[in-house]
Amino acid sequence: MGEEVILLDYWSSPFGMRVRIALAEKDVEYEEREENLNNKSPLLLKMNPVHKQIPVLIHKGKPVCESMIIVQYIDEVWAHKAPLLPSNPYQRVNARFWADYIDKKIYNIGKLVWASEGEVQEAAKRELVVCFKLLEAELGNNRFFGGENLNIVDIALIPFYSWFYALETCGNFSLVEECPHLVAWAKRCMERESVSKSLPDQYKVYTHLLELRKQHLAELKG
Numbered sequence: 001m002g003e004e005v006i007l008l009d010y011w012s013s014p015f016g017m018r019v020r021i022a023l024a025e026k027d028v029e030y031e032e033r034e035e036n037l038n039n040k041s042p043l044l045l046k047m048n049p050v051h052k053q054i055p056v057l058i059h060k061g062k063p064v065c066e067s068m069i070i071v072q073y074i075d076e077v078w079a080h081k082a083p084l085l086p087s088n089p090y091q092r093v094n095a096r097f098w099a100d101y102i103d104k105k106i107y108n109i110g111k112l113v114w115a116s117e118g119e120v121q122e123a124a125k126r127e128l129v130v131c132f133k134l135l136e137a138e139l140g141n142n143r144f145f146g147g148e149n150l151n152i153v154d155i156a157l158i159p160f161y162s163w164f165y166a167l168e169t170c171g172n173f174s175l176v177e178e179c180p181h182l183v184a185w186a187k188r189c190m191e192r193e194s195v196s197k198s199l200p201d202q203y204k205v206y207t208h209l210l211e212l213r214k215q216h217l218a219e220l221k222g
């Protein structure tokens with residue numbers, strides 16, 4: 001089977017995007033298989049029987065699940081180029097801390113901004129801006145969280161740039177006004193091919209999220 005690498009993915013998944021970026025940073029060739037999340041393939045169910053979710057990286061026939069675990073696996077296996085974690089143990093643990101913070105906060109709070117309304121949405125907007133400002137402070141004057149190059153913190157966060165238009169339009173606020181340094185960082189990330197080719201168009205994502213928003217609000221209203 002050699003180095004065979006397969007990625008079970010879904011185009012709009014920020015978690016899938018993380019893996020695409022890490023593979024691109026490392027110049028790893030792979031086959032991407034688009035899943036239908038409403039009718040999951042037998043391969044996905046076999047490879048991720050616990051969560052039954054994408055992304056799954058299948059390397060030499062063996063599955064690796066959970067996006068940030070996959071990114072760290074990629075960094076260890078293809079260690080010859082583009083290190084995604086600092087070599088210093090304290091800096092490494094700090095990068096893991098922020099990647100974990102992003103993982104715990106941004107998807108759930110961001111989803112409340114594009115999928116809810118009223119006071120729930122207002123509170124989510126406030127909370128998202130607090131998170132983004134904390135991340136701006138951590139970024140400081142660096143080009144990337146990884147310094148001159150991307151590291152796992154950049155890779156954890158940048159997929160959510162594909163949500164920015166949807167967040168601003170559904171939430172009726174301006175991210176560039178609230179968090180200008182984070183928006184500037186995102187644009188720097190987008191100048192890298194590894195990122196720009198891994199993220200879908202913001203307007204396409206907006207149209208997709210709008211459909212999910214309608215379904216979500218209809219379910220809430222019963």
Ligand SMILES: N[C@@H](CCC(=O)N[C@@H](CS)C(=O)NCC(=O)O)C(=O)O
Binds near residue numbers: 010012052053054068
């Ligand atoms: N914690 C997981 C989250 C993965 C996830 O939520 N995947 C979604 C797509 S964005 C999925 O497969 N949803 C289908 C389902 O849950 O049934 C990761 O980081 O990989």
